[in-house]
Amino acid sequence: MPDENTAQNRNLASTFAKGLAVLEAFDGLSPSLTLAEIARATGQDRAAARRGALTLLDMGYLRQDDRHFSLTPKVLSIAGGFLQARGFGRLVQPVLNRHAVTLDTEISLATRDSSAVMLLAQSTVTDGLVSQGFTAGSRLPLLHTSLGRMLLAGAPDEVAARIISQSGIPRPTDHALTTADEILTRIRAARRDGYTVTDSEFEPGIIGLAVPVTGPGAMPVVLGSSLPRGRDGVLAPDPILKGLQRCAAELRQTGVLDRL
């Protein structure tokens, strides 16, 4: 805790913030965490991390099996508070579902959270060709997905450049772009064209398409879809692209995404 006892700090509850950091450590990358892992992930003293975890256990958000802690379904009710208050189930999900069936592809709605893409909603279709098991709340990479690039296109160049340099450049596939300049060039093109395509950068053989939903001044939200690379070499089938744009227009009309 900084020695600076300013008004700003006195308005915040640092123990609550530390507890939320414990909750955030359960990021879905592993099925469970031990107390030692929680302390390492949060950078907290072991005793403090333990108090945070036991408080979550006591309130029903964690379960414990021997030394392993994992999230319980109760965390869904926190998300439900958001989804219910904003009318996602009534206004957003039906639009995604209808267009997913029409286009016969999975459709995802996403925003940016720090240096990751975070899915807001998604519609999967039966026997869809591509499905990676993502759900609302899932996080995806920012730099090698069409959703991520389209999100960064919604920010000024200098902001996008800073985010790229801060997060480092992973290499999910052999086809993944590897330099900040290449990625920034694609982001500028996305801003210019109003859509973007990735080809096998996040998953081999899979094309990603994304279009913006919200406009300048609003929190960037984008819409995207994935499909296998066709033999004919067409990366962005026009019907899919136009369908995503129509879907985006309908989502804008709901007004749900105006203040996120």
Add this chain to the structure above:
Amino acid sequence: MPDENTAQNRNLASTFAKGLAVLEAFDGLSPSLTLAEIARATGQDRAAARRGALTLLDMGYLRQDDRHFSLTPKVLSIAGGFLQARGFGRLVQPVLNRHAVTLDTEISLATRDSSAVMLLAQSTVTDGLVSQGFTAGSRLPLLHTSLGRMLLAGAPDEVAARIISQSGIPRPTDHALTTADEILTRIRAARRDGYTVTDSEFEPGIIGLAVPVTGPGAMPVVLGSSLPRGRDGVLAPDPILKGLQRCAAELRQTGVLDRL
């Protein structure tokens, strides 16, 4: 804070618990809350509630418009940690989707959280006849929905009776059962029959069907569907009931619901 300085209390961080109570106050029933409303909802001193809300604001979980606070999409990432870690998107959602299309009805997976039904996952279909805009994390009433009755059927009689008396009996529709005895009788029948039906108790003209997914010893999880009351008077169409039971069997096979 009780004066009792036991080990149990020293293992918990009461400031963190108070902060989580602030987060829980955003239950989706209203689009936003003021500081005064948060303090009332949580029973906390106004200054404490304010510190909790400002900590959530600072960490990105709330946004503020004048005096009104509301949840941000970032809360979805907490749910995403659970859904990703448990493989809901890969293992549960496709099963629900497939059966929803086959049966041509919306299908919901639910568990109990205190005195409410909480949806774990759901599949909606295009042009479905019934959709109330619920999503994962949504809470539904416990006593007048088929999901709620099937959940209570998974508990011993005395537990069900206690929950009924503790939560009080609302009256969502004119057809809603009004006494604890009537409701308990239906719960016993659900336990005996292995399924339950409600007719216009939660929503006029709508039949609800539910079957259990998990067995004794596991946390009760149930599966349900809604459809409009048919003219022929058949409340539980055999194909829908059997389809739900098949879906439940497939969900059991995934193993995802074994430890929730």
Add this chain to the structure above:
DNA sequence: CCCATTTGTTCGTATAACGCACGCTTTGTG
């Protein structure tokens, strides 16, 4: 079986958080 790691617990100490009070701002009503 040994050793490294993890965990549970106690406890002295300090500071984070409490809650009250005051004054200002906003909102609603007559």
Add this chain to the structure above:
DNA sequence: CACAAAGCGTGCGTTATACGAACAAATGGG
């Protein structure tokens, strides 16, 4: 438009909450 009610921001004295170190026990892996 004025006034009352409600809500909010802030300062501050006090103390209970939480901290983290240390020790011992438990666990897990080689």
